[in-house]
Amino acid sequence: METKSARLTILIDPVKKKAFEELCAAQDLTPSQVVRQLIRGYLDKHGVSYATKSKIKGVLVSDD
Secondary structure: OOOOOOOOOOOOOHHHHHHHHHHHHHOOOOHHHHHHHHHHHHHHHOOOOOOOOEEEOOEEEOOO
């Protein structure tokens, strides 16, 4: 996982938000986890590369 985080704010219909949160909870996932999965998939689909290396105890670890 990346070492730093940035906030992404979106506007969504309250009914869709509630349904999304309920589905995430039913799958034992947080909405943030699902959004991160969706973003990674979208970037991959469009061939966009990005740095995902983080340093843990002096060892580089990939986010793959």
